[in-house]
Amino acid sequence: DIVLTQSPDTLSLSPGERATLSCRASQSLGSKLAWYQQKPGQAPRLLIYDAFNRATGIPARFSGSGSGTDFTLTISSLDPEDFAVYYCHQRGSWPPMTFGQGTRLEIK
């Protein structure tokens, strides 16, 4: 199974700052990686698919990059509504599909 390792586990930043979240895969995924945002008590929401494509309705401040084993989600200027948990998700080799353990983005 492909293991996804996200870093850091927790990121403390202030509104307006830039956030950089990392996801590293144990095997090459090509570009078959997605990012989701989850707020407490809510279902996950798709942000980025195929490494860099923004999903419908996602603000331009969210961007994805990377390929192979190293991927990054960048939020260019944090809005108060962006503080949540973020998960990466691979479909490079499945079953099983796997998720990273999550990065909690909290207000500093």
Place this chain on the structure above:
Amino acid sequence: QMQLMESGGGVVRPGRSLRLSCTSSGFTFSTYAFHWVRQAPGKGLEWVAGIWHDGSNKYYADSVKGRFTVSKDNSNNTLYLLMNSLRGEDTAVYYCARAIDSTGDDAFDLWGQGTKVSISS
């Protein structure tokens, strides 16, 4: 408005069965593949099972293989997850999720609100 809604969760004893349903609205259910994803209390996301748009192919996590069965009724716009021989480690919120691609080999662009399953004696 495109929507998925899960139901069927509850509290059950170990070894018993439960069937979850996921009803859809606002889009053509039969053209999409679906997955089930679960989240144990305070934990991350775990993929459980996936099914092609026409139900012809199904995939399972090793942790549920042989105990869970995913199915899809395109005439009733409903996805199911039949869970047998339930264990404590199956306790979680279960989400149904729509895949962008009809074979399921894609990201999940629409999620239900989740249904809670608790296994307890």
